[in-house]
Amino acid sequence: MTAFPPVAELVPQRPPMLLLDEVVAADDDGITCAAVVRPDNLFLAGGRVHASVLLEYMAQAIAAFAGLRARVDHQPPALGLIAACRNLELHAEHLAVGDPLQIVATRVFAGAMAEYRAAVTRHGQPLAEAVLSVVPTAPVRTPAGSPA
Template identity: 45%
Template sequence: MAENLAAVAVDELVPHRGDMSWLDTVLSADDETVVAQATVRPDSYFVRDGRAPVWVGVEYMAQAIAAWAGNRARLKGQAVKVGLLLGTRRYAVHRQAFVVGDCLRIEARCELMGDNGLGMFASQIFVDDALAAEANLSVFEPPNESAFLNFSGESA
């Protein structure tokens, strides 16, 4: 059964901060699904002339998946981890742009999550209950993020 997360701050579930944190709230999450909400803001980095290109939907989807992973960590008493978007398949759009003020409902369902941190999610974005975009996202949550993100070339 999905847990109502409306009272949990997005910052507790997603590592994104400041202008790169796009979700307003995480409505619910369970072992397989997450539902988040975001309003397209006029000061968003990608907004021009009151519109955001529809391809930014991939980032909204990725942040919803990050919230799913963050909630999973929270329930286990663990810290939120860094996750990586590896790729997107079958990104289909049903509108030309997102407009400032649009309230997006982002839904994602875990299709596969391996013990190695690799996962696949089926994701959708709705605006006023109309399907706006859909895609399959491949993600990776490194088991040891500090070793994985060590760019110095030294062993962790």
Template identity: 40%
Template sequence: MSAIDTSLVVADLVPHRGTMSWLDRILSVDTERVVAEADITEDSLFLRDGRLAAWIGIEYMAQTIAAWAGQRARREGRAVALGFLVGTRRYDVHRQSFKAGECLRIEANCELMADNGLGMFACRILVGGELAASANLSVFEPPEGGAFMDSKKGETS
């Protein structure tokens, strides 16, 4: 795995902004894998009594995948695009929460990325070198993210 260009930062690769941007660092990324870190601080969204519930790990995984997709787009000369978390399979947690002061290491391996924008990633979160959570995430990156969202305005389910 090659290290990412140090001039790139999370905001260059992930479309999330403000309190919805949860990654602090992209450690490495290549065509199949991305590794990121997130620091749990007192300012972390959803922190209650110094802890984040373990289910929140799914969003950390999804944002890590977004960083992979952002780097892929840049490598291909495209703008960073909007993507969607479609589903999660086998979210296996080994702890009930993440604590303020901990650093999460989030790893995502691309298992499948189809031409139609559907993908599958095997993800895991480590804290202090110990496995805290793992899951398989299904994602969708429409070919034209903005146009896709515009086409869905006004639709009801």
């Protein structure tokens, strides 16, 4: 089993915006991350999180993938901006505190812009999927000044 670095070392988000808990698998083409909806979730309203927030979970998984790839290349990760979100499908209205989430992002192609197919499941049941186009920007540095 390969140990992965903490998600906070791979992505620019910090609590309370950091939603992912861990990277559970990754290869040259994609990543699988895990998260649990916590009581301190920034998007919690009325005891629930609206399913539209799943887009952010997918974006953070893509950021974690980019962070891992940058480490392999001995480079700081670049910030990525979502340029397009196509075919977003939400299969639930809300998430509950304690819901375990699995987030998978697979790179379809990369260049000046990268495209990913991403999906989120809960107990193996689909919650959301989308095709996200991401444009890389400047490398990110952690508050300590070292590469993220």
